[in-house]
Amino acid sequence: MIQAEHLTKAFGPFTAIEDVSFEVRRGEIVGFLGPNGAGKSTTMRILAGVFPPTAGRAIVAGYDVVAEPLRSRRVVGYFPERVSLYLDMTVSEYLRYAARMKEVPSNAREAAMSEAMEATGVQKMAHRIIGTLSKGYRQRVGIAQAIVGRPHVLILDEPTSGLDPEQVAEVRELIRRLRGERTVILSTHILPEVEATCDRVIIINRGRILAVDTPQNLNHRLRQRSRVHLEVRGPEREIVRHLESLPGVLSVECETSREGLVGLAVSTVKDRDMRPEVAASLVAAGWELHEMRTISLSLESIFLSLVSGRPAEEQA
Amino acid sequence: MKTLTVCGRELRSYFTSFVAFALLAVFLVLAGYFFYSDLIFFILFGGFVLPTGLWQYWFLDLRLVTLLVLPLVTMRLFAEERKLGTIELLWTYPVRDVEIVFGKFLAAWLFFLVMLVPTVAGPAAFYYYYEFDLLPLAAAYLGVVLLGTAFVACGMFVSSLTENQVVSAMVTYGLLVFFWFMTWNEEVANEQLISVLLRLSLFDRFFNFTRGVIDTKDVVFFLVFIAFFVFLTILSLGSRKWRGLP
Numbered sequence: 234m235i236q237a238e239h240l241t242k243a244f245g246p247f248t249a250i251e252d253v254s255f256e257v258r259r260g261e262i263v264g265f266l267g268p269n270g271a272g273k274s275t276t277m278r279i280l281a282g283v284f285p286p287t288a289g290r291a292i293v294a295g296y297d298v299v300a301e302p303l304r305s306r307r308v309v310g311y312f313p314e315r316v317s318l319y320l321d322m323t324v325s326e327y328l329r330y331a332a333r334m335k336e337v338p339s340n341a342r343e344a345a346m347s348e349a350m351e352a353t354g355v356q357k358m359a360h361r362i363i364g365t366l367s368k369g370y371r372q373r374v375g376i377a378q379a380i381v382g383r384p385h386v387l388i389l390d391e392p393t394s395g396l397d398p399e400q401v402a403e404v405r406e407l408i409r410r411l412r413g414e415r416t417v418i419l420s421t422h423i424l425p426e427v428e429a430t431c432d433r434v435i436i437i438n439r440g441r442i443l444a445v446d447t448p449q450n451l452n453h454r455l456r457q458r459s460r461v462h463l464e465v466r467g468p469e470r471e472i473v474r475h476l477e478s479l480p481g482v483l484s485v486e487c488e489t490s491r492e493g494l495v496g497l498a499v500s501t502v503k504d505r506d507m508r509p510e511v512a513a514s515l516v517a518a519g520w521e522l523h524e525m526r527t528i529s530l531s532l533e534s535i536f537l538s539l540v541s542g543r544p545a546e547e548q549a
Numbered sequence: 550m551k552t553l554t555v556c557g558r559e560l561r562s563y564f565t566s567f568v569a570f571a572l573l574a575v576f577l578v579l580a581g582y583f584f585y586s587d588l589i590f591f592i593l594f595g596g597f598v599l600p601t602g603l604w605q606y607w608f609l610d611l612r613l614v615t616l617l618v619l620p621l622v623t624m625r626l627f628a629e630e631r632k633l634g635t636i637e638l639l640w641t642y643p644v645r646d647v648e649i650v651f652g653k654f655l656a657a658w659l660f661f662l663v664m665l666v667p668t669v670a671g672p673a674a675f676y677y678y679y680e681f682d683l684l685p686l687a688a689a690y691l692g693v694v695l696l697g698t699a700f701v702a703c704g705m706f707v708s709s710l711t712e713n714q715v716v717s718a719m720v721t722y723g724l725l726v727f728f729w730f731m732t733w734n735e736e737v738a739n740e741q742l743i744s745v746l747l748r749l750s751l752f753d754r755f756f757n758f759t760r761g762v763i764d765t766k767d768v769v770f771f772l773v774f775i776a777f778f779v780f781l782t783i784l785s786l787g788s789r790k791w792r793g794l795p
Contacts, residue, residue, distance in 0.1 A: 278637070281640075281641040282640060282641050283637050283640045283641060283789070284640075284789045284790055285790055302643075303643045303644075303645070304643075306641055306642060306643040307643040309641060311638065311641040313634060313637050313638060315634045315637075316634075317633055317634030317635040317636075317637060317638055318633070318635065319558070319562070319633065319635060320633065321562055321565055321566065322558075322561070322562075326561070330554065330557075330558050331642075333551070333554045334551060334554055334639075334642040334643075334644060335642060335643065336643060378638070
C-alpha cells in the first residue's frame with residue numbers, strides 16, 4: 234500500500250532523511266519510532282504529499298506522490314504533528330470543509346462527518362468553536378479530520394502526544410479498531426505505544442532506518458543472551474554455586490535474599506532454553522522453586538541499543 | 550469546485566471575525582465622509598462638470614481608503630494558514646495550488662466588493678436630486694475595482710511569503726506605496742525613465758478612469774498586474790517543493 238524507495242530529503246545543507254526505504258502492506262499498522270528530529274515527520278510529510286523528496290520515490294496506493302499527487306492524496310488521511318485547525322470554525326463546519334476538500338460526495342458527507350465524530354468522540358462538541366476546545370478535543374478533531382471519508386491510508390504523526398493517559402488509551406483503541414480495514418502508519422517517540430498498537434516497527438534515527446521488524450522479532454533479534462529470574466528457597470551461597478556449575482549458565486546474580494527466599498537473575502547462552510534444566514537441577518538438589526520467568530527486553534532497551542550501537546540491556 | 554470550497558471557508562472566516570467588520574466600518578465611514586466633503590467642495594468651487602469634478606475628487610480619495618484598508622484584508626490569506634499550520638493540511642488534500650490561490654483571491658476580492666457596493670449610496674442619493682450621466686461614474690467604479698483587485702493580488706502574494714500578518718500588511722503597504730510614488734522622481738530620473746515608470750504606476754493608470762475615460766491599455770495593464778501577482782503567489786506556494794518546511 235505504501236512503498237518508500239530510497240527517500241532522501243535535504244533542506245539546504247541539512248539532510249533530514251537519507252536513503253529511507255520500507256514497505257507497508259494493506260491493512261497493516263506500522264509504527265515509526267525514533268527520537269525527536271530523527272526524520273519521522275519528514276518521511277510522513279513526503280508520503281502525505283506536503284513536499285516531494287529530494288531523491289527517491291514514494292508510492293501510495295500505487296500512485297507516485299510526486300507524479301500523481303492528486304490521486305495519491307485522495308486515498309490519504311493525514312494528521313500533522315502540529316495540530317492545525319481553523320480556530321474560528323465549529324467542529325462540524327470544519328469537518329464538512331475537510332470532507333469537501335477530500336471529495337466526499339455531497340450525499341455521503343453528513344454520514345461521513347458523523348462517523349468520524351463518533352469514532353473520535355467529539356459529537357457533543359459538534360457545534361462548539363474549535364478555538365474554545367481543550368487540547369485533547371482539538372487533537373481528536375484533528376484525527377476526525379484525518380479519518381473523515383474513510384481514506385484507505387492513514388498517516389498519523391504523533392497522534393497521542395500531549396494527551397492525558399486516558400485520552401492516549403482512547404486514541405490507541407481507535408487505531409486498533411482500524412486494524413485490517415485501513416493501512417495505518419503512525420509515528421511516535423513513545424515506545425509502549427508501538428508495542429501496544431503496531432504490527433511492525435520502523436526504527437529511525439538521524440534520518441536513517443535502523444531496523445524494520447515486528448516488535449517480537451526485534452526483541453528476539455537483539456537479545457544477546459537469555460535471562461531468567463528465579464526465586465528459590467534455600468541457602469543463598471550454595472544455590473549460586475550450584476547454578477554457576479551448570480553448563481550454559483554465564484552468570485548468576487543474587488538480587489534479593491529474605492527469610493530464606495532467594496531471588497536470582499541467571500544469564501544463559503542465547504540459543505538454548507535453559508529453563509527445564511535449571512528447574513530440574515534445583516529440585517533435584519532439594520530446594521523449593523517458587524518462581525521462574527524469562528526477563529524480556531523492552532522495546533525501549535532495544536531502541537536505545539540500536540541508536541547507540543551497543544547490545545541491549547535486559548529489563549524486567 | 551474546490552476553488553469554491555476554499556473561497557467559502559475564507560469568506561466565512563471574514564464574516565465571523567470582528568476585524569472584518571471593523572475594516573468594513575472604517576472603509577464605509579471614510580468613503581462616506583469623503584463623498585460628503587468632496588460634494589461640498591464641488592458645489593462651492595467645482596463648477597458643473599461632474600466627471601472632472603466630483604467623481605475625480607472622490608475617486609482619488611477612495612483610492613486612499615482602498616489603499617489603507619485592503620492590505621489589512623489580504624494580510625491573513627496565507628499568513629494565517631502558515632501560522633496555524635493548516636497550510637500543511639491543505640497541501641495533503643487532493644487540491645491543486647491553483648485552486649487554493651484562486652479560492653483565496655476570490656474571497657478577498659468578494660469582500661472588497663462587499664465593501665465597495667454600499668458606497669454607491671452617495672452617488673445614488675445625489676442622482677435622486679440631480680440626474681447625471683451614469684457612464685463616467687461607471688468608468689470610475691471600474692477603475693477602482695481594477696485598482697482594488699490589483700491591491701488584492703499584490704497583498705495575497707505578500708501574504709504567501711510570511712506567517713506574520715503584520716509583516717504581510719506592512720510589506721504590502723510598502724510595495725503599493727512604491728508603485729504610487731515611483732513616478733515622483735523627476736529630479737533624479739531622466740525623461741525616458743519617467744515615461745517608463747509612468748506606465749508602471751498603478752495610480753497614474755487609475756487617473757484616467759476617475760475622469761470617466763476607459764483606455765484599453767489601462768485595463769490591460771491592470772489585468773497583467775493582477776495576473777502577474779496571482780502567478781507569483783502560485784509560484785510562492787510551489788516553492789515548498791524545492792525549499793520545503795524545515
